[in-house]
Amino acid sequence: MTDLDLGVIATALPYLWKGFAYTLELTVTAALGGIFFGTLLALARLSGTRPLALAAAGYVNLMRSVPLVLVIFWFYFLVPLILQGITGAERPPAVGAERTAIVTFILFEAAYFCEIVRAGIQSVPRGQVHAAHALGLGYAQTMRLVVLPQAFRNMLPVLLTQTIVLFQDTSLVYVISATDFVGAAAKVAQRDSRLVEMYLFVALVYLAICLLLSQLVRRLQRRAAVVR
């Protein structure tokens, strides 16, 4: 058994923290962006306009049948080309793995959040919609003032659980060499040949954070249950 050198971790802490800060930034941005676009997708899927509903369903099903790693690769090469198309630049701009990953995760997570929001909307009793119409509210008002607030309250625990999954999944940006928490640890591990210490440390940090967060979600779930 090799001797563990915990000093390696201490020396690398500032660098690891930088990686961790990026992991947090990616998680929060992707969760907020994903919930926003996921809600739009869910409204599209539930709308009476058939082409719109079909397009949204197609997007969601496609994203959900392909591995995240492959989606990350897709966008890594696609985003610069799309930007070039928009700006009309001569060569594709250098976007960088970190910024591409943010776009990727927002668009990928939107598909997963869409299904959660859709279930949340469908869990609101139909009478609420009828009542809103009876009051003279339009579609947008009904959704914004009546349906979505109740739906979000119902699905809050599931949204948070999905965000914990997202927090873990952001580690996959490793495959495009972005420096997130795992990426930073891997770089130190390879530079100093200290794979055991670095990877065990990373695993423990994730385990502690995710355990804590899932306990909090469980407590919230007991409290936030809608009283009917």
Place this chain on the structure above:
Amino acid sequence: MNYHWNWGVFLQEAPEGGVRYWELLVAGLGWTLAVSCLAWVIALAAGVLVGTLRTVPGRLLPGLAAAWVELFRNVPLLVQMFLWYFVLPELLPPLKRLLADADPTTAQFAAAVLCLGLFTSARIAEQVRAGIRSLPRGQREAAAAVGLTTAQAYRHVLLPMALRIVVPPLTSEAMNLIKNSSVALTIGLAELTFRARELGEYTFSYFEAFTAATLIYVAIAMSANRAMAWIERRVAVPGYIAGGGR
């Protein structure tokens, strides 16, 4: 967007010699399916056992089972992959000596199968636990009333019902497993996504390669869906909604 599609790239010969790129993709698909199938066997066996233990009376066994689930659910799959492949051999010198002589592909394959199998087992355990919990309490009590021991009650009454109920959620776990197997590329296993990226790097035909891989994954998802829908119909419990409400 100015991208020049070159679909002929799949028929070109790969630099490794004697094989064409489409053959490499098919070989990658083979590894994806092999890893997924073996990992599924491990996941199902461990998952049913751990999920059952979470519901048995007492404190020790349910506690251990809960710890198992939390451990495998709260560490990212990528990090678990690194632990199995890079860290475990360092902590077990005999294993390291054994791997030194072995083909690296064997080590990658074994690490990927174990990692994905145990990772997925935690998810299956949660489904199995929910399935057992969803049974009316009367079933357990009736089993006790006719004189069955706890083990017999599980063997003859609770599990036969619960396992049929959890088939639909297990479908999506099987699909997740196939998708998750792509994470094995981080330890160098030449599965489907690995081969697609490699094809892109060698030929610069990234989008052709990714399109092909995407279509293959979609095809796998669709056929897995069909297969599981058939199994669902076969095992549906009459009287439940999935069983036609009879």
